Amino acid sequence: MDRLTIIKVGGKVVEDPSALNAMLDQFVRISGYKILVHGGGNTASEIAGKLGIETQMVDGRRITSQSMLDVVTMVYGGLVNKKIVAQLQARGCNAIGLSGADLNLIHARKRPVKEIDFGFVGDVDDVNSRELRFLLNENVVPVVAPLTHDGKGQLLNTNADTIAAELAGELANHYSVYLFFCFDKKGVLMNPEDEGSMLHELSAQEFGQYQNEKVISSGMIPKLENGFKAKRRGVKEVLITNTENMMTGRGTRLV
């Protein structure tokens, strides 16, 4: 099967023009098929603040009211996504910006209300990769914003790590998929203050153990859960890394 690299970059890279430029310079050098999935970062909260919309987070997840959904649709689907696309085109990379509604790419359902009402947050049901594969085959490079839809006209806000892992899991049926989660650390650290404590490999069993011992920070847990889920679905390699190292293969490899 052909190689497909899926890079997920977080909000901190996207917000900082020089970090974004450096990342895109690396990204365009990746050979073979590739997809970029981006988060939104604090821009959404900043713009929401200026519009008088309060940002509420629970466990690092955004509570998405109707007005906050409009903000993330604007910021993730418009501002961030189109800027990245224009920057990739400037580098000769034929990018296309997509949300989960475009091409009916990612179908989700509104998260059921339990203890917390997350509002318009979507849990992914399925990925429809048919047209996406057509685009890849035409050497088009999809740039995916963390938005999904319910098929009934409702857009939903979905975590970008989840989007990347779900795309990777589905596309593993068609490609040899390499999934890189890029964030602001070199990899998974045993001690968040010490980059020397990075794990080179992490197994699902160790992950369970470290979770029980509470040595893995809560922010890393969804990323790792998504990564292990992708591995189980046949993704060839899942690496937790940063944008400086994404080309070298350094970071924490899930095994």
Added chain:
Amino acid sequence: MDRLTIIKVGGKVVEDPSALNAMLDQFVRISGYKILVHGGGNTASEIAGKLGIETQMVDGRRITSQSMLDVVTMVYGGLVNKKIVAQLQARGCNAIGLSGADLNLIHARKRPVKEIDFGFVGDVDDVNSRELRFLLNENVVPVVAPLTHDGKGQLLNTNADTIAAELAGELANHYSVYLFFCFDKKGVLMNPEDEGSMLHELSAQEFGQYQNEKVISSGMIPKLENGFKAKRRGVKEVLITNTENMMTGRGTRLV
């Protein structure tokens, strides 16, 4: 050649949920290949206002500062575009949202500063329809936001009537193109207060004459100039109409 219908809808339709729904109900019934081009309307000005960014218009054209460009990128490329895509998907229409940067679709240059500095406004250089035709062939329905790019990483704000006419002109090389400009009147009116004064046909010669006599309102002039330019490039039919009549062929036909 196969028939391709390009519908341009203005901001007033896009802003009013019931008008938008009615338009989309009509749009999905159009047989053959189709493209929807949308304006942005006052939402951009409203959001800019809340963000403390002043809206400046000259002859109905928006002066686009860097911060206003961010707003139109958010509103046109994100909010309006993705909502329409999600609504079309709900109607079983496999839509994809595009700006002129996506797929390198519409290349433009920043308008030169003469008497007025329009800021980040783009005059279209060329349309690259290769991947667009590929999508149409897959029965995908493009929804195009009025944004272009300069190929050097800069997004630009471009009038939606111009986008529709430029797409129509280029695609007339490949399809039998029907271009409908939908706005809030039934067609071109000799007396803006009287819908009975609608012209059923308008020739380029008559248009020149009416312009000299100043009986055509200034807002209509760029729409008609774009329409006649598209006709000259081989577009089969150009109709100025409203969304209620777009399926019936009523309105002002350019001849």
